[in-house]
Amino acid sequence: MNQERSLSLIRPSYSALNALSRAFDSGLILVSLYISMNYYGIPISQDYLLSGIGCIILFGIFSEYNDIYQGWRGEPIFDKAVRILVSWMAAFMLIFISIFLFGNPYSYLHAENSIELFLLLVPALIILTHTIRRLVLAFLRRHGLNSRTYAILGANHLGKRLETAISQMPWLGYNFKGYYDDRTHTANRRLDLNRIDEPDRRPPNSNNLKFQAVGKFTELLQDAQLGKIDHVYITLPLCAEKRVSDMISKLADSTVSVNIVPDFFTFNLIQSKWSNVQGIPVVSVFDTPFTAFDGLLKRIEDLLLCAIILPLISLPMLIIAIGIKLTSSGPVIFKQTRYGINGENIAVLKFRTMAVCENGDNIKQATFNDSRVTPFGAFLRKTSLDELPQFFNVLQGQMSVVGPRPHAVAHNEHYRKRIQGYMLRHKVKPGITGQAQISGFRGETDTLDKMEARIHHDLEYIKQWSLWLDIKIIFITIFKGFSGNQAY
Known part of the structure; x- marks a missing residue:
């Protein structure tokens, strides 16, 4: 039990929450279809119903591609609204073209007003519900409900970059415990953001920013075993593989969730993407944006x-x-x-x-x-x-x-x-x-x-x-x- 925060409900996983959001958005599309047709007195025929289901399927595909349900995206709500609108317009246009090429477009001629209302109502309702969801989650987590405490193992630029990114997403309810690091400051170790080496790897506005580790790994392990930390993010260099492996083995004697953040920023990444090959994670270093x-x-x-x-x-x-x-x-x-x-x-x-x-x-x-x-x-x-x-x-x-x-x-x-x-x-x-x-x-x-x-x-x-x-x-x-x- 976390002793530094108030008791809360069992934490739902983001996959469950996002699955619920997908299902709710699908329901909104059907509700919008019902409202649009009934408002103008148009009966919902089988053709309209099949078109609505097609919109649900295609919107789901484009939404997945545009990461609409990815909880870790820290963009402003306006940017998310744009991605929702683009996904919906792409889905609607494909259905429209399919009806024109393979269906019976004449059956839709008397429902122009209903179709226009449907086109506008769906993105409006989805954007509204996503905005309300974010505001409600932010409010609840600011008041301690379903909040989590995390620590970063690795007092370096990558760690600071991660901490900055998470701090920009307050609706996640993540409270920062601090940095932990056993390493001492040497010419080859970046433990101080005020150093001038590798300035391109620093997070924004970090030129005059310093930070110190709040403890060493033994103290991190102790805090994890006492339930003071929910998540640990390891941002140590790729060359520290053996040390990271030893630390993970020791953290297994706790209930903390452990995450590794590989420092791929050491490479000149071009359109880098994650992929999965039969369970094997693969990261592309050089790729084309046009896939x-x-x-x-x-x-x-x-x-x-x-x-x-x-x-x-x-x-x-x-x-x-x-x-x-x-x-x-x-x-x-x-x-x-x-x-x-x-x-x-x-x-x-x-x-x-x-x-x-x-x-x-x-x-x-x-x-x-x-x-x-x-x-x-x-x-x-x-x-x-x-x-x-x-x-x-x-x-x-x-x-x-x-x-x-x-x-x-x-x-x-x-x-x-x-x-x-x-x-x-x-x-x-x-x-x-x-x-x-x-x-x-x-x-x-x-x-x-x-x-x-x-x-x-x-x-x-x-x-x-x-x-x-x-x-x-x-x-x-x-x-x-x-x-x-x-x-x-």
Whole structure:
């Protein structure tokens, strides 16, 4: 029995609570269907009922993908509301498309108002109930009901990062006991957040923050055996495997829940994900953000943008083609081999801007007043209009509208030997515009530092990818154009 807090009910597991929340949300969808139909006097036929059940199933799938029922997510309620809304709209649209393609859409024509009310009522009720649930849990746990006490074994940056994350989720009802650590401060041990080594691994706003261990492991074990601690989180380094194993064995002589927090932040993670292979936990270090649903979402984004943009640029492309023919001899379109996703060769299309077409092992980047560039080609390169044919690459699935710009094969082979992680930019499809380009890193990269800066932005894009980031990059490209004065 925990002696430092008031008596409480038996603690329900989060899996049980979340299962109840899933079931309740499913019920809300059916209730919303009933209200929407009855409000306008529409009888609930078998077609409507099957559509409602389909919405429940698909909403459950998208909710699982978007971690709506994950209790450890510490985002603001607004962010969770957005994920609920996105999951519901995706489920509703799939049902709508399925009815249009395979069902009888005419049976729904007289129920437009009911369908619109159903579309709006479901996310409103689900968001409302999730908000109320969080507020009620936070209130109860602030008053000692179902609260828990936890300690961190490992007074280091990872421990502080964990403590900061948990403190941002007060509705969990976790009370921090303190840090425990046997280690003494040496050059190789990070026991003081005020040290300047590895600043990128510190939690936010920790530059002037110090903390000390409240005790050693023997005291942690004693507190655990006395019931003063409910959960222990071990944040010791990966190299301390033997010591961690010994500590876990000793903690088995208590009823405390033990959790290991591996310090994967020592690696340069890119789209890292947990997976389970027949009970064996696996962590990906380098991965693509475009797997499963996100890959489909990215492809839909590209196709929609092509459907909008290609008709708009068809006349300008025709005028550009005529201009190229009138100002220089040679083909209008220039094909150059570039690396696509996973390093596969693709033929990237561009309007020809040079008097010569280079596509060999040694390709010189265009420079200021480059004699190879035609006068009309210089205008196209400066305005990036020479890239317009690449929308056909996007249509074919070889490129994306937004992504790292494709480099010549010769440049890829040159820089992959000089810049660590260079080839990771090929974990996604190359793009027509990208984060590096709107940040001013386009055109000639005549120094290694410039290329490193471009690659940094490319990898940050892959790490931070979201649909909203793509939209932001597209809008900046439209209204501000590409930044930088190095496009020759």
